[in-house]
Amino acid sequence: MSVAVQVHPAVRWRLHPRPRTTELALLAVVAATLIAGAASLGATQRLREATEAGRAIKALDLAPPDPRSLAVYLGALLLVHLVFVLAGRRTDQVLLPAVAMLGGLGLLLMERLPQGLVTQSFGDAELGLGQLQLAWLLVAMAVISVLAAAVRSDAWLRTYKYTWAAAGIALLLLTFAFGSDVNGARLTLSIGPLSGQPSELLKVILVIFLAGYLSENRALLADESTRLGPIRLPPLPYLAPMVAMWAIALGIVVVQRDLGAALLFFAVFLGLLYVATGRQSYVVGGLILFIAGSWVLYNLFGHVQTRVDNWIDPWRDPLGAGFQAVQGLYAFGRGGFLGVGLGAGLPTIGGHLPIPAVHTDYPLAALGEELGLIGLLAILGLYLVVVSRGLRIAAAARDDFRAILAAGLALVIGIQAFIIAAGNLKLIPLTGITLPLISYGGSSLLANALVIGLLLALSDRGPEAPPPPRRRRGLGRFRRSAA
Amino acid sequence: MDGFVLTLWLLRLLFLALLYAFLYAVVRVLLRDLRAASRGPAELGRLVVLASPRGEPPPGYSFPLDVVTSLGRDVNSGIVLDDPFASSEHAVLTYRGSAWYVEDRNSTNGSYVNGARIEGLAPLGFGDELQVGEIRFRLDRGRE
Numbered sequence: 317m318s319v320a321v322q323v324h325p326a327v328r329w330r331l332h333p334r335p336r337t338t339e340l341a342l343l344a345v346v347a348a349t350l351i352a353g354a355a356s357l358g359a360t361q362r363l364r365e366a367t368e369a370g371r372a373i374k375a376l377d378l379a380p381p382d383p384r385s386l387a388v389y390l391g392a393l394l395l396v397h398l399v400f401v402l403a404g405r406r407t408d409q410v411l412l413p414a415v416a417m418l419g420g421l422g423l424l425l426m427e428r429l430p431q432g433l434v435t436q437s438f439g440d441a442e443l444g445l446g447q448l449q450l451a452w453l454l455v456a457m458a459v460i461s462v463l464a465a466a467v468r469s470d471a472w473l474r475t476y477k478y479t480w481a482a483a484g485i486a487l488l489l490l491t492f493a494f495g496s497d498v499n500g501a502r503l504t505l506s507i508g509p510l511s512g513q514p515s516e517l518l519k520v521i522l523v524i525f526l527a528g529y530l531s532e533n534r535a536l537l538a539d540e541s542t543r544l545g546p547i548r549l550p551p552l553p554y555l556a557p558m559v560a561m562w563a564i565a566l567g568i569v570v571v572q573r574d575l576g577a578a579l580l581f582f583a584v585f586l587g588l589l590y591v592a593t594g595r596q597s598y599v600v601g602g603l604i605l606f607i608a609g610s611w612v613l614y615n616l617f618g619h620v621q622t623r624v625d626n627w628i629d630p631w632r633d634p635l636g637a638g639f640q641a642v643q644g645l646y647a648f649g650r651g652g653f654l655g656v657g658l659g660a661g662l663p664t665i666g667g668h669l670p671i672p673a674v675h676t677d678y679p680l681a682a683l684g685e686e687l688g689l690i691g692l693l694a695i696l697g698l699y700l701v702v703v704s705r706g707l708r709i710a711a712a713a714r715d716d717f718r719a720i721l722a723a724g725l726a727l728v729i730g731i732q733a734f735i736i737a738a739g740n741l742k743l744i745p746l747t748g749i750t751l752p753l754i755s756y757g758g759s760s761l762l763a764n765a766l767v768i769g770l771l772l773a774l775s776d777r778g779p780e781a782p783p784p785p786r787r788r789r790g791l792g793r794f795r796r797s798a799a
Numbered sequence: 800m801d802g803f804v805l806t807l808w809l810l811r812l813l814f815l816a817l818l819y820a821f822l823y824a825v826v827r828v829l830l831r832d833l834r835a836a837s838r839g840p841a842e843l844g845r846l847v848v849l850a851s852p853r854g855e856p857p858p859g860y861s862f863p864l865d866v867v868t869s870l871g872r873d874v875n876s877g878i879v880l881d882d883p884f885a886s887s888e889h890a891v892l893t894y895r896g897s898a899w900y901v902e903d904r905n906s907t908n909g910s911y912v913n914g915a916r917i918e919g920l921a922p923l924g925f926g927d928e929l930q931v932g933e934i935r936f937r938l939d940r941g942r943e
Contacts, residue, residue, distance in 0.1 A: 338828055345824055349817035356810040363807065373803055378810070410828055417821060532913075535922045657811045687815065694818040701825050708832065714940045715926025 332404035336397065342413035343397055347390050350420040353658055354380030357428055360659035381659075382427050385450045389423055392454050396461045403465035408709060408775035412460070414701045415753060415768050419453050419761075421695065422754035425679055428659050428686075433675055434756065445675060445756060452758045456765035463769025468776070474717050477528030484521035485564055487514040492572060515577040516750075516763035519732075520770075522581055523588070523724035529557070530592035531717035538593040573619060576735060576749030582606060583731045584724060591710075591723045627745035643671045644681040644740055655688030675756040677748050680740045696737065699752075702768075703730035709775040722774045725767045729753075842941025843894045846878065849928065849935040855881035856934070863941065864899075868892045870931055871904075884908045885932035892923070899923040899938060908932060 355378040366373045380386050393416050400407065423446070431444030443451070473480070491505045491514050505514055530537065536554045562585050566578055586602040613620045622637055630638030630645070647670065650656060661682060662670050671678045684692045706726020713719035729752050739746035750760040846868075847861040856878070862868070868877035871889040880889065886906035893900050901923045903910040910917055911930040923929060929936045 342821065342824055342828075345817065345821045349814060349821055352810060352814040352817055356807060356814055359803075359807050359810065363803065378806075410825055413821070414825060417818075531924070531926065534924055654815070655811070657807070658814070690815055691818065694815070694822060697822050701822070701829070704829065708829075708836075712836070712940075716924045717926055719925070 331402055333401050334404040334406070336401055336409050339397055339400070339409035339412055342410065343393055343416060346393070346413050346417045346420060349417065350386065350390065350424065351380070353421075353424050354383075354386050354427075357381055357424060357658040360657050361428075364660065382446060385423070385427070385446060389420060389450060389453060392457050396457050399461040399465055405465070406777040407464055407772045408705060410705050411702065411768060411772055411775070414698055414705070415460070418695070418698050418702075418753040419456070421683065422679065422756070423449055423453060424658060425682055425754070426675060426756055429675055429682070430669070433669070449756050452761045455758075456761045459762060459765040460769040460772065463766070464772035467770070467773035470718060470721070470774075473524050473721070474528050474531075477525045480521050480528075481525040484518045484525070488518060488572075490514070512759040512762075513757070514759075515572075515574050516759040517766075519577070519580060519584070519728050520725075520763055520766050523584060523721065523728055526585065526588045527717055527721035527724055530588060531715070531720050534592050534716060537589075538595060570613065573617075574748075575620065575623070576739075576747035579735055579747055580728070580732050580749065583735075584727050587727045587731070588720060588724050592716075592720055623745045623747065627742060630742070640672050640678070641742065641746060644678050645742060647671060647678075647681040647685040648741065651685040651688045651692075653689050655684075655686050655691055658686050661685040673748075676750055676760075677736065677746075677755075678740055679751050679754050679756075680737055683754075684740075695754075696733075699730060699733040702726070706730075706771050709771055712777070713774060714778075718774050722771060725771050725774075728767060729764065844899055844925070844941050845939045846892070846929075847937045847939050849937050851882075851934040853881050853933075861939070864892060864894070866894045880932060880934055882932035882934050885934070889931050890929075899925075901929060906931075 358380045359378050361381055362377060363373055393412075396412060400412070426449040427446035429445055431446060433445045434448060435445075436443055436448060487505075495505045505512060533554050536551060562581070566581055570578055582602075586599055589598045589602070590596070614624060625632070626638050626641055630641035632638060634642045647661070650662065662685070671681055674682050680692065680695070683695060687694075703726045706722055706729070710719045710722035710726065713722055732749060732752050735744070735747060736749050736751050738744045739749075750757055752764045753761070842863045843866065844864045845861045846864055848856050848858050851858050856862075862878050865877065869888065869891045870876055870878045870880060870885075871887050872880055872882065872885050873887040876888070884907075886904070886908070888904045889906040890904055890910045891902045893902065899922070900920055901910060901912065901917065902920045903917055911928075912921055912923060913928050914930075923938050925938055925940050927938055929938065
């Protein structure tokens with residue numbers, strides 16, 4: 317997808333470096349944490365190998381399992397930081413370290429899981445899970461730094477909102493027509509050697525469209541001129557395009573059996589409607605619609621019934637339908653409070669992973685086993701930091717479009733993390749969706765990099781107010797007039 | 800062997816402790832930022848001049864707004880407009896609750912929000928365009 321970015325006339329290519337000390341200090345803590353984690357992972361793996369081989373371990377060796385990829389990742393973080401410094405914009409300094417920590421935890425996890433889980437060969441070189449995740453993380457960091465350093469005008473998002481919406485729907489239709497089936501759901505679109513899940517990209521497009529539409533028609537939507545019995549509605553012509561866009565996206569997603577994405581879209585839609593209009597009746601109405609829709613879906617589709625039955629009692633069929641959920645819960649249980657330590661979790665049972673799709677849908681269970689409750693709370697805290705930062709950017713945005721866009725981007729990350737975390741923990745029925753910034757997967761990492769990069773660009777507080785003019789008195793004035 | 804296990808255990812705890820040290824540092828930054836913000840922006844909003852054919856007020860100039868700001872040709876207006884199409888008491892901007900409103904004061908040529916003529920009182924969101932006579936403004940948030 318190519319985008320004609322309008323070059324803002326005010327772009328100057330002269331560099332005005334601006335130090336970002338907070339960001340650098342936080343990144344240093346991230347680096348220390350990741351190095352400690354990698355050292356503990358490497359030592360645990362060696363201890364385990366030695367124990368399995370019946371050898372005693374002689375010397376203390378704390379080398380990380382793959383020191384090169386850790387160094388590359390930390391170097392890339394420093395590079396992004398330097399790009400931000402050179403760009404000289406007054407953008408947020410907390411988002412990058414928080415994202416770097418989440419991405420680093422994901423990298424550690426992918427290096428710890430069996431490398432043969434996902435492989436891809438490029439010529440002679442065959443890359444395993446950890447290396448592929450590192451490659452995608454580097455691409456994501458590049459996307460973040462380009463967006464945060466270069467995007468100044470939001471006109472290209474605001475003006476073409478219907479074009480964006482049309483492109484998103486076209487992408488989904490393409491997937492439906494030409495996509496390939498994985499696990500009974502048609503979500504993957506392959507172009508040559510690359511394949512991706514367009515629904516990840518669609519969530520960003522949906523937020524852009526909703527922000528453009530809602531900011532333009534905010535006052536009209538908060539109005540209550542249409543009456544339907546006791547219910548007061550905003551003027552219908554202004555509600556129709558938005559509801560249509562939402563229904564099309566949702567319908568296609570339901571047909572594609574991507575329930576996680578459907579849930580995410582619905583929640584983001586309701587959240588943004590509330591942010592824009594401030595009316596609780598929308599949320600209540602939306603929840604009623606949601607309950608009705610869920611009931612219909614439950615009765616219409618077999619796979620929805622399976623999910624709900626699994627959620628109510630996964631032990632009914634612990635080796636079949638409920639296998640993943642049961643193994644996930646056991647993993648959380650084994651972790652306990654402090655966890656068993658990175659690398660010390662249950663690796664495989666009879667050559668198979670205990671939790672199917674642990675690298676995409678269940679990374680939280682693996683992290684919960686190895687880092688324990690205390691580590692899980694820290695990870696959830698990191699998501700909370702990203703969301704609160706996004707909402708703060710929204711509150712400080714200079715107009716309604718930017719505010720709704722920032723709030724929507726923050727909500728996308730937060731709601732997605734909630735849906736999959738709650739699904740893993742059996743709080744809600746499991747819907748297959750990735751854990752943002754931690755899960756393995758190129759589309760997921762790229763889409764979330766777009767979100768973070770846009771948030772950073774939106775957080776720019778603009779050029780500093782010029783310092784108050786220095787009052788020149790006495791001799792100063794004479795000197796100037798003499799010169 | 801025991802020393803090794805002990806070191807490993809300490810390393811694991813160090814990793815978790817660093818994770819929380821990071822969260823602590825971030826929360827401190829967030830709190831500092833929120834405190835700075837709660838001191839509040841000094842201004843409720845700003846009216847930026849987008850286009851003005853006569854150059855008074857000059858394009859690009861921005862007016863910090865009071866709770867009530869009047870616009871018109873009259874020299875006693877909060878924002879004086881040098882425009883033959885503007886009435887002497889043309890429109891009033893008011894900040895009510897947490898939102899801006901613009902009220903047309905029965906002007907001859909009307910006031911326009913995002914290109915649509917308004918009748919009496921109309922809400923004005925941040926980023927919206929207001930046209931009075933031939934002069935176009937945009938409402939922005941106040942500077943911190």
